[in-house]
Amino acid sequence: MSEKVLMKGNEALAEAAMRAGCRYFFGYPITPQTELAAYMSKHLPKHGGTYLQAESEVSAINMVYGAAACGVRTMTSSSSPGVSLKTEGISYLAGADLPAVIINVQRGGPGLGSIQPSQSDYWQATRAMGHGDFFLPVFAPSTVQEMADLVYEAFDVADRYRTPVVILADGMLGQMMEPVVMPEERALEDLPAKPWATDGHRGARPHNVVNSLFLDAQQLYEKNVERFERYEQIARDEVRVEEYLTDDADIVVVAFGAAARIARSAVNDARAKGIKVGLIRPITLWPYPSEAIRACDAKAYLVVEMNMGQMVEDVRLAVNGQAPVEFFGRAGGVIPRPDEVLACIEELARKEVVSHG
Amino acid sequence: MAQQMQAVLAGFGGQGTLFAGKVIAYAGLIEDRHVSWFPSYGPEMRGGTANCSVTVSDEPIGSPLVTEPDVVIAMNQPSYDKFVEEARAGAVVVFDSDLVTPEDVRTDVEKVGIPAARIAQEAKMDKLANIVLLGKLWDKTRFCERATLDAAICKCVPSTKPQLIEMNERAIEMGIDA
Known part of the structure; x- marks a missing residue:
């Protein structure tokens, strides 16, 4: 095992x-993601790989498209405004069924926004990483260890379902240091075979074509239907969620990524005050752990995000009117404090006492 | 009750506050505790103030951003003024007494000033005022075993510059004795 x-x-x-x-x-440099590209530029060549700083984000994502089509494991990373520029290419990757990993170390927006941590690209990541009918798996790490573990798995998920995968991190997780144990190095010859790849074959087989253009409506329709069958399988098999102290909880806090760390501190503080509160932390944002949220059957839910309220809509869809769902958020790069979240939990607990005696 | 130390180390860019913070974090890692290190990374870093939050704890760490430090190292006046204000009651605030004049009204924190930059300069180790202050902080708080601190220095000094290890260890000692 690594140190x-x-x-x-x-x-x-x-x-x-x-x-x-x-x-x-x-890639293309942008704060607060730049250390990732810098690390790649230093270390990838030593592993026989290629680091290339493209002339723009649009160019970088299309290079990813080309590399993915050749069947190799490939990745790009950026922060919010840069990810917006990549979305056209991400839609093409989805349309051509190409596996790749895209990292978003989010910062405050919209526009150029700030360079401080934010979670305001939740809707973009889970709903609209480009035009057209498609989803892609979105992983939301909450610790530096999970940054390592989830990106490692993301490549397998991408290959298994032939889909781009997003890691939705933020400036806090990108910039902070924590202890981490690195996963084992995978031997390239052990990676899954890609018989569809457009690699060189010296005439040994018919040509493979990688393409997202289908002018025949019926053909494109069937492509979409087949892809959505794969999405159903992903939704069935790939949901990941962490539950913390939810067994006896009257109030359940739902938070992901960096916000979940802060929410967890607040949950601990509220428990110390005798409030029965737990935390659900979605690790996949798509597919969404709706079932786990519904199943905990809380009297009230509190969603905590570093934005103006985005994931809260998915929690409301999951709860479907069975219990109140409240929201607390800080946006623009402001990091919420545990005592602010605690105050919301206490307020909810008071309301529950009033409404249920 | 679980033991936890939340530190803020602040100064001008180039004074080595981020490095000193990393030494504390590595000391925690070596003693198998939970640790986090989080830098300020705004545009103010170039020539302006730089700071980092470090937490060492027996429990998993929530927000890595320290808003109420129980330990502060301040290497310039603006950093001292800002973080002495935010410090928890009973906090230890270590600062360079040549660069900082305490003008605050806090009476519930322990203020420890030593002329760290001068001490480092006189020992021909100009850039190690940060580690001199770290030595004093360790002396006041004993946040890890003494040997762990040296081991942490070894982890943080780049392997290409082994000669710096011994200088850093001396700087720690000078801080403790100051």
Whole structure:
């Protein structure tokens, strides 16, 4: 096993991606993600890989498209405004059924926004990473260890379902250091075979074509239907969620990523005051752990996010009117404090006493 | 009750506050505790103030951003003024007494000033005022075993510059004795 080391989240993403067999990285610098690209530029060539700083985000994502079509493990990373630029290419990746990993170390928005941590790209990641009918798996790490573990797995999920996968991190997770144990280095020859790839074959088989253009409506319709059958399988098999103290909880806090760390502190503080409160932390944001949220059957839910209220809509869909769902958020790069979340939990607990005696 | 230390280390960019914070974090890692290190990374870092939050705890750490430190190292006046204000009652605030004049009204924190930059300069180790202050902080709080601190230095100094390890260890000692 590897030694436990201190690493920035951005560096952990880069190192773990290489260990997962990623040998082709295309990027463009942007704060607070830059350490990831810097780490790749330093270390990828030593692993026989290629680091390429493209002339723009649009260019970088299309290089990812080309590399993915050739059947290699490939990745790009950026922060919010840069990810917006990549969305056209991400839609093409989805339309061509290409596996790749896209990392968003989110910062405050909209526009150029700030460079401080934010979760305001939740809707973009889970609903609209480009035009057209498609979803993609979205992983939301909450620790530096999870940054490493989830990017490592993301490549397998991408290959298994032939889909781009997003890691939705943020400036806090990217910039902070925590102890991390790196996963094992994967041997390239052990990676899954890709018989569909457009690699060289010296005439040994018919040509493979990778393409997202289907001018025949019926053909494109069937492509979409087949893809959505795969999405059903992903929704069935790939949901990940962490539950903390939810067994006897009257109030359940729902939070992901960096916000979940703060929410967890608040849950501990509220427990110390005798309030029965737990935490559900979605690790996949798509597919969403609706069932786990519904199943805990809380009297009230509190959603905590570093935005103006985005995931709260998915919680409301999951709860479907069976219990009140309240929201607390800080946006624009402001990091919520545990005592602010605690105050919301206490307020909810008071209301519950009033309404249920 | 679980033991936890929340530290803020602040100064001008280039004074080494981020490095000193990393040494504390590594000391926690070596003693198998939960640790987090979180830098300020705004545009103010170039020539302006730089700071980092470090938490060492027996429990998993929530927010890595320290808003009420129980330990502060301040290497310039603006950093001292800002973080002495935010410090928890009973906090230890270590600062460079040549660079900082305490003008605050806090009476519930322990203020420890030493001329760290001068001490480092006189020992021909100009850039190690941060580690001198770290030595004093350790002396006041004993946040880890003494040997762990040296082991943490070894982890943080780049392997290409082994000669710096011994200098850093001396700087720790000078801080403790100051």
